[in-house]
Amino acid sequence: MVLQVLPALQTGGVERTTVDVAQALQRAGWTALVASAGGPMVRELERIGAHHITLPLTSKNPLTMRANARKLAQLIREQGVDIVHARSRAPAWSARAAARRTGVHFLTTFHGTYGHSNLLKRRYNAIMLQGERVIANSVFIADHIRMVYGIDEERLVTIPRGVDIQRFDPARVSAERMIQLATDWRLPDGVPIVMLPGRLTRWKGQAVLIEALARMPDREVLALLIGDDQGRKAYRQELIDLINRRGLQGKVRLIEHCRDMAAAYMLADVVVSASTDPEAFGRVAAEAQAMGRPVIATDHGGARETVLPGQTGWLVPPADPAALAQALEQALLLDTGTRMAVAEVARQHITERFTVLQMCERTLATYSALLETT
DSSP, X not given: OEEEEOSOOSSXXXXXXXXXXXXXXXXXXXXXXEEESOOTTHHHHHHTTOEEEEOOTTOOOHHHHHHHHHHHHHHHHHHTOOXXXXXXXXXXXXXXXXXXXXXXXXXXXXXXXXOOSSHHHHHHHGXXXXXXXXXEXXXXXXXXHHHHTOOOGGGEEEOOOOBOTXXXXXXXXXXXXHHHHHHHTTOOTTXXXXXXXXXSOGGGOHHHHXXXXXXXXXXXXXXXXXXXXXXXXXXXXXXXXXXXXXXXXXXXXXEOOOSOHHHHHHHOSEEEEOOSSOOSSXXXXXXXXXXXXXXXXESSTTHXXXXXXXXXXXXXXXXXXXXXXXXXXXXXXXXXXXXXXXXXXXXXXXXXXXXXXXXXXXXXXXXXHHHHTO
């Protein structure tokens, strides 16, 4: 039995990976438990037969974290948990304490670089190095762990994030789904679509794309910034103000949420990931390539592993609107034959290296190897 621990089950890469692994555990005959503060993705866990336990694991209050440790230890004993898998720092402190009290295996996954600008932050982050195995979700993150913290190589396991290539498969997206989405969004006929999916937060680079489009005044294009602001109303207003200042009211739209990203990708002529900070993996670039779309991503972090420059897309310097504008021009000029060739290479690249199945198989193999050390 495996207990995964994370802050909440809202939306994002950590949450998606947790659910994917829980489903793989259930299918393999294991029992999957997940502890978090809850959220909309709890329903997904319940649908696949996994069990969710609600605890205030978003809290960094020492008293709450101590109480969480006691409750997790009780849960481990009552349910017969064999392995505790922590996916975030605050819950990891509680989870490690609970694992030590109960004598079960403890491992962690580094899902990001985390802030490490001072000694206090590095000490706080160091909990993620305390697992019997430490999983890095990309080669970039594995190298980051080595460089910033140091680690025994035998404990470090690199397991890249995976794309659900059944869900993100162009052949499975019907024309009706695309028409419905295009109608809902009132997309104009014949206008090239540039798409930047990602929650509205500054480092995701929405402003960089807006500035790039401002450098392309003669290009007919519509950019869709797809993502929830998650309460960042001030940043959302900043983007609206920037769009207005640059005279791009007819060329950029903010779309809060999309329930059918596979169909959304199919509507795009090019998909952009303009993150100014390195992505640990970069789910958008991988999903878009699985859908056969050309991508433009920032030349750092996980994008260097998932994007093949000159074959499946472009890598541009971070926070460089001019370079992004140049890449956009090239992407929008691709002819039909070239687009088809890019699509074939892109999907094959993701299918061979970055699937959910591969990620889950390697994660379950890591669990099994831990149990063999008992």
